[in-house]
Amino acid sequence: MTAVEYEHPIRRVRDEIATVVDRAKDGGAITYVTRNGERVAAVVPLPVAEQGIRPAGRPAPDSQCAPLRPAPAAPGGRFMGDAGGPTPQEVEWTRAGLEALHAQLATATAETAALLGIVGQALAAVSDRHLGTVEDLLESIRSRLAVPEVAFSDAVELYDELTCPDDALCVTCRQPISTFYGHEGWQHYRMALNEHGINATQIYEPDDPHTPEPTFVPRTRRAFADGKVVRPYDDPAAPAAEEA
Structure with a gap:
């Protein structure tokens, strides 16, 4: 609990910020900052601030x-x-x-x-x-x-x-298709193990060659x-x- 409270206009707080901070640090004082007579902010002692003072409902x-x-x-x-x-x-x-x-x-x-x-x-x-x-x-x-x-x-x-x-499927074979960097247009793809045993994307040509055209499903x-x-x-x- 602070022993002293002050109330200063924002201009005075700005000009005396070092004093305001010292009062909070050494004297445990809260300085309320006002604008046109209304409190808009406060400089509080660090122990009080670290307790996490927040508006109700915001723990x-x-x-x-x-x-x-x-x-x-x-x-x-x-x-x-x-x-x-x-x-x-x-x-x-x-x-x-x-x-x-x-x-x-x-x-x-x-x-x-x-x-x-x-x-x-x-x-x-x-x-x-x-x-x-x-x-x-x-x-x-x-x-x-x-x-x-x-x-x-x-x-x-x-x-x-x-x-x-959403997922793109080939209209003809209903298999997944997508666009890939370095490839022109839509490509058929599937997940398969690569040479390192890692499941990776593999672009392939279907057994019945056809041009992939997309239809989208959720x-x-x-x-x-x-x-x-x-x-x-x-x-x-x-x-x-x-x-x-």
């Missing part, structure tokens, strides 16, 4: 880097719609994915803003030649850097899943849970892999 991310707010879950699968539009299942899946993406980006934004605040305190300490304080502030950042990093990684995976194109979408894409090995509903 600090835990050690598992969970998003700040929950995101809905949705099962994956192939959603076979008709000419009338998407199925309710596809709409639910898309909404869940977008809300998960929103939650991860909100987490990354909030945590990045908090880290920027700590760096701002470090800059103020440098201006007042308190290099020991700078070291302490930077050390407090170390464990928190993982939160925005993980959130952005999860956001990229969500984005990739939401924007992944891809198999991965499920969403806990604000993330559910990987196959994390999904208890996924069938077990067949033994070689």
Whole structure:
């Protein structure tokens, strides 16, 4: 609990930032920053800031880097719609994915803003030649850097899943086709073991040569849970892999 509170216009805080920081560091004082008489921000002691004061309903991310707010879950699968539009299942899946993406980006934004605040305190300490304080502030950042990093990684995976194109099949043979760098037009492909024993994409010519023309079918979408894409090995509903 702080012993003293101050309230200054933003211009005065700017001109006296070193004093404001010293009061927070040495005296445990909170300085409220005002604009036109309204409180808009505050400089608080570091121990108070490290406790994670946040608006109600926004707890600090835990050690598992969970998003700040929950995101809905949705099962994956192939959603076979008709000419009338998407199925309710596809709409639910898309909404869940977008809300998960929103939650991860909100987490990354909030945590990045908090880290920027700590760096701002470090800059103020440098201006007042308190290099020991700078070291302490930077050390407090170390464990928190993982939160925005993980959130952005999860956001990229969500984005990739939401924007992944549907499967293309050859009109003639109904086998998978795609376009590949270094090859002109559509090509038949399949997964096969290469010379290193790794399952890899193999481009091939069908036994009855024909020019591949695409028709598109809904891809198999991965499920969403806990604000993330559910990987196959994390999904208890996924069938077990067949033994070689």
